[in-house]
Amino acid sequence: MNLRHCFSTGILPALLVITGSATLCAQTSFKFDFGNGKPAAGWIQVSPTNLYSREMGYGFEPGAKMFFENLKVPSLTSTNPFYFSVKVPAGNYQVTVTLDEGSVTTIKAEQRRLMLEHKLTAKGKTATWSFVVNVRTPRISAAAKVSLKKRELETETVDWDEKLTLEFNDAKPCLTQLKVEKVEVPTIFIAGDSTVCDQPAEPWNSWGQMLPRFFNAGVAVANYAESGESIRSSLGAHRFDKVFSLMKPGDYLFVQFGHNDMKDKATNALETYKANLKKIIARTRELGGTPVLVTSMERKGGVEQDTLAGYPQTVRDVAAEDKCALIDLHAMSRTFYRALKADLGKAFQDGTHHNNYGSYELAKCIIARIKQDQLPLAKFIVDDFGVFDPAKPDDVNTFEMPASPTVSTEKPLGN
Numbered sequence: 001m002n003l004r005h006c007f008s009t010g011i012l013p014a015l016l017v018i019t020g021s022a023t024l025c026a027q028t029s030f031k032f033d034f035g036n037g038k039p040a041a042g043w044i045q046v047s048p049t050n051l052y053s054r055e056m057g058y059g060f061e062p063g064a065k066m067f068f069e070n071l072k073v074p075s076l077t078s079t080n081p082f083y084f085s086v087k088v089p090a091g092n093y094q095v096t097v098t099l100d101e102g103s104v105t106t107i108k109a110e111q112r113r114l115m116l117e118h119k120l121t122a123k124g125k126t127a128t129w130s131f132v133v134n135v136r137t138p139r140i141s142a143a144a145k146v147s148l149k150k151r152e153l154e155t156e157t158v159d160w161d162e163k164l165t166l167e168f169n170d171a172k173p174c175l176t177q178l179k180v181e182k183v184e185v186p187t188i189f190i191a192g193d194s195t196v197c198d199q200p201a202e203p204w205n206s207w208g209q210m211l212p213r214f215f216n217a218g219v220a221v222a223n224y225a226e227s228g229e230s231i232r233s234s235l236g237a238h239r240f241d242k243v244f245s246l247m248k249p250g251d252y253l254f255v256q257f258g259h260n261d262m263k264d265k266a267t268n269a270l271e272t273y274k275a276n277l278k279k280i281i282a283r284t285r286e287l288g289g290t291p292v293l294v295t296s297m298e299r300k301g302g303v304e305q306d307t308l309a310g311y312p313q314t315v316r317d318v319a320a321e322d323k324c325a326l327i328d329l330h331a332m333s334r335t336f337y338r339a340l341k342a343d344l345g346k347a348f349q350d351g352t353h354h355n356n357y358g359s360y361e362l363a364k365c366i367i368a369r370i371k372q373d374q375l376p377l378a379k380f381i382v383d384d385f386g387v388f389d390p391a392k393p394d395d396v397n398t399f400e401m402p403a404s405p406t407v408s409t410e411k412p413l414g415n
Contacts, residue, residue, distance in 0.1 A: 031177070034076040034177065037074060052084075059085065063405070064078060081168065081402070082167075085166070086180050093134075094181050094183045094185075098126055099174055102123060103127070105169070108404060109165065109167070111158055111198035112205070114210050114212060115213060117213050131216075135163070145238070159198055166178075185217075189243045190211070190254045191255050192229070193229045193260050197227055199412060201406040201407055202403045205355055206225070213363070216383075230261040249288025253290070254292045255280060277314075278322060292375070295328050298330060303334060332362075336393055338391075339392065360399070
């Protein structure tokens, strides 16, 4: 993207760096029009054939089969899920989408993070929705960065790249307009393992990537969890250093570890785990953030017999000793699993990891506890959440979630 483009759109760049003859434009505000007429001043017209390139800085990802749909207003749609990306610096971005009449739309961001679920646009009307997407890079400073795993470095992984990527899915997403603008809002950072992270491919899923759907545009969710991680390995990979480099007063840090930590055979493993939890709580508070401890949900085989040794209880003990907010997902998950009875397997993809349904219900457990405990975050919960009781989960046999295009039979790290 060059300087002429920055000013021709009518949108000033947030950062302009001129070095010799090289001009770098880091734009943080965009307005896209997906109609087939002349766009209004300051709007960028996007055609069905506009594919993403670094030079252009925006466009559809390869595989999109876009065409115009002329209903109430001209819009672009497709018969298959499609992706649209915008090159932006790291940060939190409010995304505002306008959808045409007859649109049936589910939107996921970055690595299948659920943002909007099954939004219907009435006949003769358009509808506008807003949500916040966190965009990140591994860089912490000039000399330090997060040590990414092989999975995170693969080309199809979009969690750590230079762009904001949106997946438009469901029966008929008719996209009319799209606005992207960098915003300063409280951030919910998440640290954890494969039961929490943004799983890249169907049918695997984790509660952390379902969580954004239940918050409005007043807050961002930044999921720094990763498959195979323990507290110790996350500290070693500088994942917490990255979070703490970004944390500001009013932010939150949700921490859920245990599935991999319990495999540590050291005689002092549990004591080290506890000490690390306390250090993370203290550092979060030093930076003005609010720590929230989450006990690990049980495995499929843990409905009646604990499979996580003393780790959930240690989290409860630390929360009590340090007067830290606690979400006892371990207990809530058991209540949820028991309620499923013979359908328990329909919430899991293997003995540890969940599918879309299982992770969606666990995310609702998290939100229900935030609401019940009246954490300040409760004011950002979406209006349609209502009340959730893990003893009375959503019917697994009627649950629907549009599947993302990427599919894998490979199990996530950590079981």
